Amino acid sequence: MNHLGFELQPLKIASFDFTCCEGCQLQLANRESTLPEFLALVDIRNFREISSERHDDYDIALVEGSITRSDEIERLKTIRARAKMLVAFGTCACFGGVNSLKNRMPQEAVIREVYDGKAIETMPSMRIGDIVEVDYGIPGCPVSKEEVERIVVSLVSRSPVTLPTYPVCVECKQRLNTCLFDLGEICLGPVTRAGCDAVCPTGNTACLGCRGPAEEINFPAFAQLVRDKELSMADMREKLAFYNGFGDYLEEET
C-alpha cells in the first residue's frame, strides 16, 4: 500500500533454529486471529519448521536458539553472510537462555551425566551475538507474539525498532497485581526489561528475568532490597542465573 508516498513492502524473512526448544518460532504461528494479516507482512523464504520450501535470498534472518556445537557456528556464519539484517530471536539467542546453565559444569561431566560416556559433541552454550554481529534482539522465553508483530510492523514501515526501556514492575502494576515481594517471594521484575505485559507476576509466579536487564538498572539497590526483606540470596542468584541475562551483575554481586 502507498502511504506517505512510499510503498510498504513485505519483508523477505527466514527463520532458523539452533539449540533450543523452538518455542519462539512457534509463537509466529500463534495469535491466530491476526495470523493472516501477519503473514501478509512477511514473505517467508525459509522456515523449516512449517515449510519445505527453502530459498537463500532473504533480508531478515530470525535466529532462534543458542550455539552449542561447531557445525552450528558455520551454519550461523552462512546465515549472517546472506542476511541483510540478523535478529536474535528469543532469550536463548539473546542471552544463551536456560542452555547456559550447563556452562557451570565441565562439559565432559555434562555429557557423562546424560549420555553415559558416549562421544557426543557439545561446547559451552553461546549467544548468537558471541559469534556474529546481531542487528536486533527480541528477548523473551518465549518471545511475545504481540511484540514480534509490533517489531515486524516497524520494520515494514521503516521505523526504528525499540523495546521498552523500563522494568516489568510498570506493567505488573498496571495489571493491578499483588507484588510478589508482598507475598514473600523474590521477583526479578524490578530489574527486568518490560514488554511481556508482566505475564509471570500476573500468573502469581516470580519473574525470572527472561527478557534480560532493563536499561540502566540499579542492581545494588535490588540486591539490598532482597537482603532488607530477609529473603534468600541463594534464591535470588538462582533466579538471576536462570536465563543467563544477568551474568555481569551476578559477578559484580559475588
Next chain:
Amino acid sequence: MKRKLDFDIDLHHLPRVEGHGNIRISVRDGRLAEATWAVVETPRFFEAIVKGMSAERVPFLTSRICGICSISHSLASIRALERAMEITPPETALTIRLLAMHGETLQSHALHLFFLAAPDFLDAPSALPIMQSHPEIVRAGLQLKELGNEISTVTTGRCTHPVSLVLGGVSKAPSRELLLRLKTMIAERLPALERTTEFFSTLTIPQFVRETEFISLRNGSAYPSIGGDLVSTDGVVRDEEDYLRMTNEYLVAFSTSKFTKVTRQSSAAGALARFNNNFGLLHPRARAAAAAFGLEPVCHNPFMNNVAQLVECHHIMEDAAMLVDRLLDADLLDIRTAFKPKAGSATGAVEAPRGILYHHLETDDEGKVVKADCIIPTTQNNANIHYDLHALAEQALAEGRNEAETEKLCVILVRSYDPCISCSVH
C-alpha cells in the same frame, strides 16, 4: 523388461517437523540396502542442568525442553516432585491441570494436522498456499488451534511455557469471567471441528501395516492424561514407577536421541497408542468420528495416527467443556497446598500430545534435585519410525514405486508420528 532401481534418498533436516532429523534410504539393484531415521539435534543436557536446582523452579526449567508440549513437561516434573515430596494438590488445581493438558493437546494436534501434515496430502510445500486454496479449512484449523491456545492461556497464564503451574497446585486460578468465555468459545468452535473432520475424510491415507506394540497410560476411569498405569497392546501392565522397564533406553550410533523397546523390537506411543489402549474411554462423539474413518483398535497403520489425533480433538472438545463446568462450580480459592521440601524420588508420567512422557526426579532434604531422567515420547517412537521406514521402503519397492514416490511416502510416514525432535534430544 524392468530396469533394476538404484537410488539414494538423503533428507537432511526434514522440514515441517519440530527439530532436526534425517531420513536416509538407499536402494541398490532394486533391493533396499539401508533405511535409517537419524536424529541429529543438538543435545541440551537438561538432565544435567536440572541438578542442584530448587524443586519449585524445576517445572519452569523442564517446560523449556519443548516449545510445543511445555505444559506436559511442566506437569510431568510437577507430578514427579509432588509424588517424591508427598504433596497433595487441591482438587480444583488438578482439574485446572487436566484442562491445561487438553488445551495443549488441541493446539498441538491442530498445528500438526493443518500446518505439518495437511500440506503432504495436498501436495503443497506448506500451509501458506493452502490458505489461498482452501481458506475455509485453514480458518477452521486456526480456530481450533486458537481455542487450544486459549485454554492453555486461561489455565496456565500463557500458551507456551506455562507460568502458573507450580508444585502444590496452581499459583492462580482462572477467573469466572474467563471460564465463561472459554465455555462459549468451545461451543462456538464445534462446527470448525466438524468441518475439519469432513475435510480429512476426503484425504487418502496410505495403506501400510507393520505390527508393533502400542504403549500408553491407562487409569481405568478416564481417557489418560496425567498419571496412571503403563500399559501396552501386548498386554503389559506396569506401575508408573516401573517406567524404566517400559522403555529400556539404548543408544544407537547414528542418532543423538536414544531408542526404546518393550517386548518387541520397537514400540510406539502417541495418539494412536492412546486410542488403541483406551478406546472405550473416549467420548461417544469421538468414537463416532473414529468409526467414520474406519479406525478401530488395535490399528497398526502408523499413518492413521493423524486420524487418531483428530479423534482425540473430538474427545477434548467434549471433555474440556465438562471440565470448565466443573471449575465453574469449584472453589477457585483453594488451589495451592503449602509444602516443605524433603528428600524423595518418584516418576511423573503424563500423556503429552505425542505420547507418554516420563520425568523421574530425585530430591534431597532441601528440595534440590539430585538426579533427573526424562524420557520423551519421540524417543519412544524413534525405533518404531526407524523400522517402519525399512518396512515401508520394502513395500514401496515391491509395489514398484519410483524414487520420488518412495521418498514422499517415507516423509509422510515420519510426519505422521508428529515427531518432536528437539524434545527427544533434551
Next chain:
Amino acid sequence: MIYKVISKPEFISFIDAIVKANNAYGPRQVDTGRRGEPIYQFMPVTSAGEIAFDYTATHSSAKHLFLPFRDELSKFSFTDGNWEQEVRYDAPPIVLIGLRPCDINAVNILDDVMLRGPYPSPYYLARRRNTFIIGMDHLPLADCFCKSMNRHTVNHGFNLFCSDIGDRYYLSINSANAFGFLKEFRLEEPSYEDNCNLIERRKMIKHSFTTNIEVTGLPVFLDIEFDSPIWQKWGDKCLSCGSCAMVCPTCYCYSVEERFDIDLKGSTRQNHLYSCNLVDFAQVAGGHNFRPKNGDRLKYRYYHHYRGFAANDNQQICVGCNRCGRACLAGINPKDVINDLRLERESCMTCVSTSPDRT
C-alpha cells in the same frame, strides 16, 4: 448538599441495586499478604456482597478508571495516499464505590490538572462526567498522612459520601441522581444525636493520625534544596521501577505512542501512563538525557507532588495516601524523604543554591 441517615442493611440494598444496574467498581480483597494482611484493589463488582466495605486501603488507586494506563486517543485509517482521523471521547458510565476522602480529593486535583488550563482534556472529562462516586470515610492507617496534606476531608467531587456512625451511615448527598436513587430507600433525617455522632466521628478520625509530615513552606524549601545531596542518597536506593507513580492517585504524566495496525490499513494513537522515575522520561532523540541520575528523577517526582507544577497553580498534588510508600520496594516514602530533607536543612545552613550564576 442534602444530609440523610440510612441504616446499614438498607444501605447495602441500595448499593446492591446500583451495582446490579451499572458497571461498578469497588474494593475487593484480592490476596493475602506475607503477614496475613488482606490486600485490596478496586475491582469490578456485580453485587454488594462482593464489596469489602470494611477495607483498609486499596493497593492501587482508582486513578486508572479516569486515566487508563493505556488510552486510545485517536485512530487513523489510511486510503491510498490519504487518511482520515477518528477521535472518540465517549466513556460508558461507571459507579465507583468506597473512595476515601483523600482519593476523592485526588480526583478533584486531577480535575484541576486535566480540565483547567488552556487545553482541557476531553478524554478525561468524558470519563469524569460519567462516573458516579460513592465515598466512604475510614480511620487512618498507621502510615496515612492525608491530614498533613489537609486532604483528610472532602466536601465536593463526589455524588454521595457516607460516614460511618456506628449502626448507620450519615450520607452527604451531592447530586440529583444520588438523591433520586435514594428516594427508593428508607432514609431518615439526621437527628441531633446523629449530627453529634458525625462530629465525633470526624474528630476521632482527625485525631487518629499517627504519621505527620511538616509540609508548610515546602514549595520554597524544595526550590532551595534543589541541589541537596539528599536526593542522591535516596536516588541511590531507587530502582526506577515506576511502581510509585502507577499506584499513586494523582501521578498523571504520560507518553504518547502511535502504532500501525497489523494490517497496515490504519494506526492508533495511544497515551500510556509513564513515570518521571523511569529512565528515559526526559531523554530526547539523539540520546541526551536531561535527568540521567536516579536522584534527579526521584527529585522531580517529589518536586511535582510537594511543590506543584504550573498546571495546578503550583499546588501540592500529594494527598497523603502513602500508596507510593507502601508500593516502593526500596522503602522510599514521602515521610522519610521529606523529614530527611528538613533534617539536613537544619544541620547544614550552607547548601542553599546560589542562583543565578550557578555553573
Next chain:
Amino acid sequence: MHDLRFNIPGQDLNLEPFALRAPDFQKKCEVMITDRGYKCRITNIVPLSGQERLFLLRIVDPLERELFNFRPGQFLMLEVPGYGEAPISISSSTSNHEFIELCIRRAGHVTSALFEAKQGAIVSIRGPFGTAFPMEQMKGRNVLMVAGGLGIAPMRAPLFWIGNHRDWYRDVRLLYGAKEPSQLLFSYQFEEWQKVSNVKLHTIVENPDGSWRGRSGMITTLFDEFTFDPEETWAIVCGPPAMFKFVCNYLDLKGIPMNRMFVSLERRMHCGMGKCCRCMVGSTFTCLDGPVFDYWSVMNLKEAI
C-alpha cells in the same frame, strides 16, 4: 432483573465550572488543538544537509489555511500518521499563509518517517503552541540574534518578521555557527537576509574544511567583530544548551539585562498542552510557558541549562 431506575445516566455531578471550559465539540478549532490537527500536504522537500531537510507544508483546507496564525518562536506538533507526533518549531514567515516551513533533523521514529515521505504526502499539524519572541517589544531597538546549528530553525521566523518590519528595528545582526561548513543551513538565503532584510551576518564553523574561507572557532569569538550598546540591544539565542550558557553569560557580562535576552528551550514533549509533563523545567512547562523564555526566568528555573 436489573432495576433500570438505578442506571446512572452520567453527567450527574456538577462539573459546570469545568464544562464551560471544556472544548466545544462543535467548534472546529478548539477540538483540533487537543487531539486533531490540520491536514497538510508536503508540497516540497529541500535537502539542507545530510541530516536536515526543509519541508514545505500547505494546509489542505483553504479555510483552515486562513485561520492558521502563529507568532515567531512558536512550535507545532507534527503528526505523521502511523508514526506519531513530534514538536517542531515553525520556520517560516508569520505572514505566509500559503506555506508552513519546517526545518527538520532526522532523529527518531517520527522524523525518520518524514524523511521517507515523498512530496505530496499528507501529514497533520496541531498548534501553534507555546510562547513567542516579543518582537513588538523590541521595536526601536537593536536585535542581536545568535544561532548555533539547528538553532537556525526557530530563528527563521523572527528573521522573516524583521524582514517584513525592517523599519521597526535599528541594527539587526545574526551570528550563526555550526560544526562544519556543510551544516550552515540556508546558505542560499544568506544574501537575501543581508541585502533585502539588511541583517548583518557573521558566520563561523568549528571544524573548517578546505573550501571554507570564513572564520573558525567557537561562536563567542564572533563577538570581537563588532560592538553593541547593551542598553539598546535585545538578544535572541537559539542552539544547543551548552551554547546558551556561554553566549548568555557573555551578553550578561557585556551588560544586556537578563530579561532582554531570549532563548528557546528544547525538552522531550508528548502532548504540547501541559499535560504529559515530559517537558518540565523546574516547575515550568516548556510547551506552555516556553519554549521561548527570557534568560532571567531560565536562570531561575531549576535544571534549565
